[in-house]
Each structure stands twice: as structure tokens, then as C-alpha cells.
Amino acid sequence: MARDNPVSRRTALKLTGAAASTALVAGCSSGGNGDGNGNGNGNGESDETFEIEADTDIMLKANGQSWIGVEPSQIADVESPTLKLTEGASYTIGWEQNEAGHNIALYNDGETYKDKKTSVVSSTGEGQSLDFTAHTDIDEYVCVPHVDNGMKGTIEVTSGSSDGSSDGSSDNESNESSE
Numbered sequence: 722m723a724r725d726n727p728v729s730r731r732t733a734l735k736l737t738g739a740a741a742s743t744a745l746v747a748g749c750s751s752g753g754n755g756d757g758n759g760n761g762n763g764n765g766e767s768d769e770t771f772e773i774e775a776d777t778d779i780m781l782k783a784n785g786q787s788w789i790g791v792e793p794s795q796i797a798d799v800e801s802p803t804l805k806l807t808e809g810a811s812y813t814i815g816w817e818q819n820e821a822g823h824n825i826a827l828y829n830d831g832e833t834y835k836d837k838k839t840s841v842v843s844s845t846g847e848g849q850s851l852d853f854t855a856h857t858d859i860d861e862y863v864c865v866p867h868v869d870n871g872m873k874g875t876i877e878v879t880s881g882s883s884d885g886s887s888d889g890s891s892d893n894e895s896n897e898s899s900e
């Protein structure tokens with residue numbers, strides 16, 4: 722009977738509207754709400770794209786045969802996060818070397834981009850990283866031995882303003898949340 726009550730129907734509509742706009746706001750700010758965003762429990766890649774500021778150290782760890790984001794905080798615990806970078810900006814990408822048998826490389830169309838790859842490690846260790854300048858030819862970060870098993874993530878490089886300093890004005894607030 723409660724279903725036929727017009728008041729509760731209107732309340733339901735109002736609630737739905739509120740929920741919808743909350744979702745919109747959350748979508749716009751691209752996951753920067755403090756303590757991580759809880760996906761990444763094992764069912765394939767996230768659809769979300771993470772815009773990474775210039776000069777960021779991007780850190781990953783190996784999880785069997787996939788990558789898990791570690792830093793910056795916006796990618797923490799996300800499985801194989803899609804990284805959106807700005808053309809011409811500098812970045813570092815690395816992994817914690819928490820398992821043996823992996824490396825990290827940047828790919829262009831299935832091949833190593835400008836020799837940007839580390840050697841495959843035979844033990845755990847201190848981590849490996851690559852410094853690079855974002856270029857539209859870069860389309861993936863991978864572990865070469867396990868790329869076919871899913872140990873790869875997408876890199877999207879977008880051209881910023883051509884005079885270099887394009888960061889700082891975009892809408893990525895709040896990745897400085899604690900730890």
C-alpha cells in the first residue's frame with residue numbers, strides 16, 4: 722500500500738534525484754575523495770581514468786599477474802588503473818618489486834617505447850622505475866613477461882597547452898589527503 726501513497730512516491734523521486742546529483746559530482750571529481758575508492762578487488766580493469774599531475778611518481782605493485790596502483794593516492798588499490806597524462810610532462814612510473822619475475826615497460830603499439838623498460842627481476846627488492854616524458858605514442862604500461870596475462874594498464878596522453886605549463890589549473894582537487 723505504501724507504494725500507492727503519493728507522498729512516499731514523491732519522496733522516493735526526490736531521493737533518487739539527490740542520489741543522482743551526488744553521483745554526478747563524484748564522477749566529476751574523479752575519485753579524489755580521501756581514502757581510496759574501494760574497487761580493484763579482482764575483477765579486471767577499472768573503467769575509470771585517473772588524471773595524473775606532471776612530475777608525479779606513479780607507483781604500482783605486482784599482484785600475481787596484474788598491477789595494483791599504490792601512488793598517487795587516487796590510484797591506490799585500483800587494479801591496472803588507466804592513467805591520463807599530459808603530453809610533454811615528466812613522470813616516473815615504477816613498481817615496488819614485491820614479487821620476483823616481473824619488470825615494467827612502456828609500450829607503443831605492443832612494442833617497447835624508446836627502450837623504456839627495466840630488466841625482469843629474479844627476486845624481490847627495492848623497486849624499479851622509469852623516468853619518461855609523456856608522448857602520445859605511449860599507450861600502455863606493462864610487465865613484459867605477463868602482458869598477455871593482464872599485467873598491463875592503459876596510458877592516455879593528451880596534449881596540454883603547448884607552452885609546457887598546463888598543470889595546476891585543472892579540476893583535480895584533493896589528492897593530498899593524508900598518509
Ligand SMILES: [Cu+2]
Nearest residue numbers: 823864867872
Ligand atoms: Cu609480470
